[in-house]
Amino acid sequence: MSSRFDTVVIGGGIVGTAAAYYLAKAGKRVALVEKGRINGEQSSRNWGAVRTQGRDPSEIPMMLDCLKIWRSIETELGENIDWRQQGQMRVIYDDAMRERSESFMPIAREFDLTTRLLSSSEVADLLPHYNAQDCRGALFTATDGNAEPEKVAPAFARAAKRLGATVMEFTAALSIDVWNGVVAGVASEQGRLGCETVVLASGAWTSRLLKPLGIEHPSLWVRGSVGRTGVLPIDMRKLVVWGKCAYRQRPDGRVNIAVAEDGFHDLMLDSFVHGFKFLPLASRNWRNLRFSLGKPMMRDLMGEFADFTTHRTLDPQPDWKGLKRAAGRFAEEYPSAGLVHYERAWAGYIDYMPDELPVIDAVGRPSGLFVAAGLSGHGFGLGPIVGKTIADLIAKGRSDYDLAPFSSQRFNRS
Structure with missing residues (x-):
């Protein structure tokens, strides 16, 4: 070589x-x-x-x-690679989400995106088996997609x-x-x-x-968790959806459900070195940011993360409590799916910047x-x-x- x-x-x-x-x-x-x-x-x-x-x-x-x-x-x-171009949807349930969705529309028009605001009935038409009882509409971009x-x-x-x-x-x-x-x-x-x-x-x-x-x-390491269900008796048209949780249906009928809106940060030495630069971001998202003090800090103090041969693959524990809540919220949106059980779950560390x-x-x-x-x-x-x-x-x-x-x-x- x-x-x-x-x-x-x-x-x-x-x-x-x-x-x-x-x-x-x-x-x-x-x-x-x-x-x-x-x-x-x-x-x-x-x-x-x-x-x-x-x-x-x-x-x-x-x-x-x-x-x-x-x-x-x-x-x-x-x-x-399971590429599907069937859209991204952010479901609106409250005034705060409607305000956030409407604030993106000037940007969408500036760049001539396909993004538009949907009514609750249009959401129900796009999402078979979805319970639109509490839905107030959605932000939908038809040309967005997903892959595996x-x-x-x-x-x-x-x-x-x-x-x-x-x-x-x-x-x-x-x-x-x-x-x-x-x-x-x-x-x-x-x-x-x-x-x-x-x-x-x-x-x-x-x-x-x-x-x-x-x-x-x-940057700080922010832990994100995802679970995968068995095959569910519903059809979501393979969209990526942010509703009461975030989810994507795979071509095989299984659904990946993510712990959305909740950033989970495992405190480490860099948390204190760079943390002040994240204060504006944390102040805007304080309801959705959680902290954990445990094994990652001990490993960092022992110098494990300074040795690139110690952790060949970062494989943090998924947030099982968050995944359980997400499964419950998904079941509220799709009652015909029945009980939602995870076949497997995983987590990963996101390289997150202050802005x-x-x-x-x-x-x-x-x-x-x-x-x-x-x-x-x-x-x-x-x-x-x-x-x-x-x-x-x-x-x-x-x-x-x-x-x-x-x-x-x-x-x-x-």
């Missing part, structure tokens, strides 16, 4: 695998290193939503182009390999080598990998890889370092275009988008 590459991509989630694919497609010699298995962490553990609805305006131009990628992705990658998170990043990785990329699983990147202010390589478990550029797409681990370089990435926007940046110093992380719980749908954007920055030296809102330096500005 060659130990010299044009680019080393660190992180085997959807962003890292997409970046490796588009770089290889551009003719670059690429190595993708992942400390565990490809798609082992949050990229396989999210809801599967691919949405323009509810996004920050700075993300929407990228997301609109990303929808074009999603529509042709199965043909391009040559694999089935367990399938997408592995499909990108396999496509990258077919184009000549080297994919190295169970290979931790230990550090980024810098010489005279320029990236020179990556120290990995399989030895040093020389390169001219590095893409850091390592999700929750990003801040720990950047810290030795003196670069701050003020809920990602970092997509060519870091000025060291030269040759590119960061694509901090996607704050809405990165699955945006992941392919983030990977492509980073590849364009490297292969073409430019991007088609205004990346100023995603600068890595935005939290250090006075």
Whole structure:
């Protein structure tokens, strides 16, 4: 195996695998290193939503182009990823949710989105078996969609390999080598990998890889939980829906139900280092933010999370109480589904930023370092275009988008 590459991509989630694919497609010699298995962490553990609805305006131009990628992705990658373009819906039950929904409509009109406000009867028409008794309407975007998170990043990785990329699983990147202010390589478990550029797409681990370089990435790990039911006797048209909980029906009839609105943060050392930067976000969402002090803090104090070989795959415990509440709320919306039992459940750590926007940046110093992380719980749908954007920055030296809102330096500005 060659130990010299044009680019080393660190992180085997959807962003890292997409970046490796588009770089290889551009003719670059690429190595993708992942400390565990490809798609082992949050990229396989999210809801599967691919949405323009509810996004920050700075993300929407990228997301609109990303929808074009999603529509042709199965043909391009040559694999089935359960892509469905049947919409995203946010059900309205109270005045606060109506106000939030209406506030998005000027943004939707600005970008000519298909988003519209529905009446309760229109919601019932779109969602067979749904009990619309308490419904006051919904925010609906017909052109949004969903795909299976367990399938997408592995499909990108396999496509990258077919184009000549080297994919190295169970290979931790230990550090980024810098010489005279320029990236020179990556120290990995399989030895040093020389390169001219590095893409850091390592999700929750990003801040720990950047810290030795003196670069701050003020993110916190927010735990999200999802459960999967058995096959239910209902038809939801394969939408992604936010109602009293969040859910998505799979092609096999099973339903993924998420603990929505409740951010669960396991307190660690970074909670106290970066926590003050999250105060505005926490003050806006204090009803939906919960804290836990337990094993993650002890492991952090013992230095386990500083050693990238200790936890090959972050596999936190799901929030079973939250999942039980979510199942009850789902049953209120779909009484004909009967008792809702989970066949399995899981949790993942989201790399969450204070302003809920990602970092997509060519870091000025060291030269040759590119960061694509901090996607704050809405990165699955945006992941392919983030990977492509980073590849364009490297292969073409430019991007088609205004990346100023995603600068890595935005939290250090006075």
